[in-house]
Amino acid sequence: MPDYIDHFGISDEDIEKVVSTALSRGCDFSDLFFEHSIENIITMEEGIVKEGLKAVSLGVGIRCVKGEGTGYAYTEELSLEKMRKAALTAAAIADSGSAPAPASYREIEHSNYYPLDRLTTDEPLGRKTGWIEQAEKAARDSDPSIVKVSVTLADSLRTVRLITSDGRSLRDVRPMTRISVSAIGERNGNRQVGISSGGGRIGPGYFAEKTPAEHGSEAARQALLLLEAIDAPAGQMEIILAPAESGILLHESVGHPLEADFIRKKTSAYTGRVGDKVASELVTVIDDGTIMHDRGSLNFDDEGVLTEPTVLIENGILKGFMQDRISASFFATSPTGNGRRESYRYPPMPRMTVTYLANGETDPGEIFSSTKKGIYCKSFKGGQVDISNGDFVFVPIEAYLVENGKITVPVKNLTLTGNGPEVLSRVTHVGNDFAFSDGRWTCGKGQSVPVGVGLPTIKISGITVGGSELG
Amino acid sequence: MNMDEMKTLAMKAIKTTIGEGADTAEVTVSGQDRFSVTVRNERTDNLTESVSSRISITLSAGKKKASITTSDLSPENIRKMIVEAVELSSVMDRDEYFDLPDQEETGVADEIKGLFDPETVGIPADEKISIALALERAACGLDTRIISDGASFSSGMYSLVFANSSGFCEGYEQTGFSTDISCAVEDTARKGKNTARKQSSFWFSTSCDRAGLDPIENTASIAVNRTLRKLGAVKPKTCSVPVIFDQVTARKFLGCIASAVNGGNIYKRASFLADMIGKEISSPLVTIIDDPLMPGRLGSRPFDAEGVRSRKNTVVENGVLTSYLLSSYQARKLSMKTTGSSGGISNFYMVPGSHTLDEIISSIDEGLFITALSGPGANWSSGDFSQGAQGIWISGGKLTHPVTEFTVAGTFSEMLSKISMVEDSLDWKSTVASPAFKIDRMTISGS
Incomplete structure (x- = not known):
């Protein structure tokens, strides 16, 4: 962990007073989430380094939980008076008795899944603009058809201290780096956008693995490819998903409906189905916040539970859900380290960390050779799911037509639609080439949190491809 | 913080910023006081209250620009961050187009009525909770199959001060209320081994004043109706038919047009409407307006984010693109006016x-009434449109059965040019509003 700097300056005595106030109306438990965050964003567009932004936030969120109910308040002034006022507001969720606050707080040891000797946040500004310029130049130099390039480098450092009413204290420093390049190609009135981005809970060392110039070239390559792409066909067909980034399909179609709040509220399509076969036996799905340096990893979640690998689906059988403390208590099970929040302004809820489909045994070449006509999807813009039934859509950026076992021509303007449970039961091949996606995904469920995904090459026997060309 | 304190803080920050060597400074101080409660199964599920404020400063030195924003309003932190912003600006490139807006453009529009409801402050928490409870009860009372996914009431007070180093310093206050209800229902119509299918939907109401909220019975019954009418939804056949976007999906479509006329996307050429001013981009039935002066609307404001006086802008008039929506910087980039x-x-x-909506529906022999769109497939840069959708099939001029798991695809240009009927009413729910409209033909991908 990078050095923990105490931005909060709160004495144990004051903590006890605030926790006592939070417990004064008899809630089941309470927690204080102190957070200091620094975010830096530098953007280059139209050939100049144009905008620099630094954002600093400081605050504490105080939560009181009674049964399934949450009282929540936050303050950005860390005076005892303001914190007690917030605690009293949150405490109003409960209405009987009171419990004493612990007098001392035990520091909880935890693993570190993002050890760094240098932070992007501490890098000299000139070095950061250097990376950005390299990426921009690489994209611009790719081809005269590339008319606009923009590059954004964002880094952040969040310092968190969590206090729970059962006497635990946890401290963490959470770094993040993300570079994003977008390139617009224009030819004969046709305009296409290519995007490349990546990063993680990692420092400047990231650029030794994947250089800014590689991101620049990649964005341009994609835009140029899309200029050559034909409109996608419409109808039901076989889909091959490339490794790594395609994990977004899993995140949308299966991940969200396995978040325990939807199960507890009985609104998920997977409610009451533990032990059922919900996918092809080739499918094992895991959520794991302990992947080193991944964008979605956390040493502990935002309610103080240590992260761990959680098997959601094993060989097609539904094993369990992603639990926060409220849901775990409702189901009389253990929380799984999935209680996350965007910042101190929000109470936690069950969220994914790094969600992936485990490696299989099939050679990817065989997956292609068994395909007569289909679509091969390499990268994605994103997706969305209807939790109540698992119906999803997702939108590829880079995709190709596969004919008689061979990739033939790039296609554009398509949306894939399907039903999560149905599609997972139609997984016919799982490749042996598993990879995690580069760190670029942010998940929105009322609150935004960074997540990771991963997948080997897989084939699904039928998904509806929404293109505009009737075949 | 009251308005005067916010103005004092803003002026002080301007002074510090210029004192640290900046040529220009723009400061926004904003504050909000929010309350929200969600109830589920007759219990409080979540109650959140917060008071927060923030200062944001954009400065330039030698036409090199940098910005900071922070919730830590201590004078030490603000000063420290201003110094950091000056340093940050030094590594930026010179941007010849950067400047404050012309002084004749800055100013405050005449008072816009109905943006602030002074009663906001006085509503006790218990009363707010009881509104949410009543909304949930109303929905569940309409049909025993309804599973509540929560009913909410929220209220907020927002204040904003903007100041710049050319002497502008003004502020305004606004209040906002909303109610919403989400519900689900078991959908056993589809046979098969892999289903615990449900259907879900929601409805909501928003207003600047409490009295402007829809009656809870209306909100509840629309939410329940939107949920129940999805029962037994099937995948439609792949085909090419006329479609109607209802007000919800029309609003989403129009939101994309808002992005496409945004000056930032225009000068970056990230819009299918770049270079199209004065050209016919749509059927003549389409007129689109952006109006910050409307009384009692959530998006109303007396001046914009850089202190330029608000005015009504006609973006598309009878199918012809008449204006982009521009900041002073974007205007300079495009040799236009803010x-x-x-x-x-x-x-x-x-x-x-x-x-009327009924007239539009009855004009279609076989087609689709679209009630939900999902996914990120609306690409206003390339102009391609491909979205997951849900809706109701139209046969013989009547709504028949629900359909789901399909996509509608086309291009924005084609869709706009094929708008052949526009509904005669408008329901304001957010800062974008659209009547329902009919598009003569679109590709539906289903089974």
Whole structure:
């Protein structure tokens, strides 16, 4: 962990007073989430380094939980008076008795899944603009058809201290780096956008693995490819998903409906189905916040539970859900380290960390050779799911037509639609080439949190491809 | 913080910023006081209260620009961050187009009525909770199959001060209320081994004043109706038919048009409407306006994010693109004039047409009434449109059965040019509003 700097300056005595106030109306438990965050964003567009932004936030969120109910308040002034006022507001969720606050707080040891000797946040500004310029130049130099390039480098450092009413204290420093390049190609009135981005809970060392110039070239390559792409066909067909980034399909179609709040509220399509076969036996799905340096990893979640690998689906059988403390208590099970929040302004809820489909045994070449006509999807813009039934859509950026076992021509303007449970039961091949996606995904469920995904090459026997060309 | 304290803080920050060596400074101080409660199964599920404020400063030195924003309003932190911003600006490139807006453009529009409801402050928490409870009860009372996914009430007070180093310093206050209800229902119609299918939907109401909220019975019954009418939804056949976008999906479509006319996307050429001013981009039935001066609307404002006086802008008039929405910077980049649109749209809407929704539906022999769109497949840069959708099939001029798991695809240009009927009413739910409209033909991909 990078050095923990105490931005909060709160004495144990004051903590006890605030926790006592939070417990004064008899809630089941309470927690204080102190957070200091620094975010830096530098953007280059139209050939100049144009905008620099630094954002600093400081605050504490105080939560009181009674049964399934949450009282929540936050303050950005860390005076005892303001914190007690917030605690009293949150405490109003409960209405009987009171419990004493612990007098001392035990520091909880935890693993570190993002050890760094240098932070992007501490890098000299000139070095950061250097990376950005390299990426921009690489994209611009790719081809005269590339008319606009923009590059954004964002880094952040969040310092968190969590206090729970059962006497635990946890401290963490959470770094993040993300570079994003977008390139617009224009030819004969046709305009296409290519995007490349990546990063993680990692420092400047990231650029030794994947250089800014590689991101620049990649964005341009994609835009140029899309200029050559034909409109996608419409109808039901076989889909091959490339490794790594395609994990977004899993995140949308299966991940969200396995978040325990939807199960507890009985609104998920997977409610009451533990032990059922919900996918092809080739499918094992895991959520794991302990992947080193991944964008979605956390040493502990935002309610103080240590992260761990959680098997959601094993060989097609539904094993369990992603639990926060409220849901775990409702189901009389253990929380799984999935209680996350965007910042101190929000109470936690069950969220994914790094969600992936485990490696299989099939050679990817065989997956292609068994395909007569289909679509091969390499990268994605994103997706969305209807939790109540698992119906999803997702939108590829880079995709190709596969004919008689061979990739033939790039296609554009398509949306894939399907039903999560149905599609997972139609997984016919799982490749042996598993990879995690580069760190670029942010998940929105009322609150935004960074997540990771991963997948080997897989084939699904039928998904509806929404293109505009009737075949 | 009251308005005067916010103005004092803003002026002080301007002074410090210029004192640290900046040529220009723009400061926004904003504050909010929010309350929200969600109830589920007759219990409080979540109650959140917060008071927060923030200062944001943009400065330039030698036309090199940098910004900071922070919730830590201590004088030490603000000063420290201003010094950091000056340093940050030194590594930026010179941007010849950067400047404060012309002084004749800055100013405050005449008072816009109905944006602030002084009663906001006085509503006790218990009363707010009871509104949410009543909404949930109303919904569950309509049909025993309804599973509540929560009913909410929220209220907020927002204040904003903007100041710049040319002497502008003004502020305004606004209040906002909303109610919403989400519900689900078991959908056993589809046979098969892999289903615990449900259907879900929601409805909501928003207003600047409490009295402007829809009666809870209306909100509840629309939410329940939107949920129940999805029962037994099937995948439609792949085909090419006329479609109607209802007000919810029309609003989403119009939101994409708002992005496509945004000056930032225009000068970056990330819009299918770049270079199209004065050209016919749509059927003549389409007129689109952005109006920040509307009384009692959530997007109303007396000046924009850089202090430019608000004015009504007609973006599309009878199918012809008449204006982009521009900040002063975007205007300079395009050799145009600011439209007072820094910070984005205000109240962006399509002007209602002349047909009732029933007339539009009955004009279609076989087609689709679209009620939900999902996924990120609306690409206003390339102009390609491909979205997951849900809706109701139309046969013989009547709504028949629900359909789901399909996509609608086309291009924005084609869709706009094929709008052949526009509904005669408008329901304001957010800062974008659109009547329902009919598009003569689109590709539906289903089974």
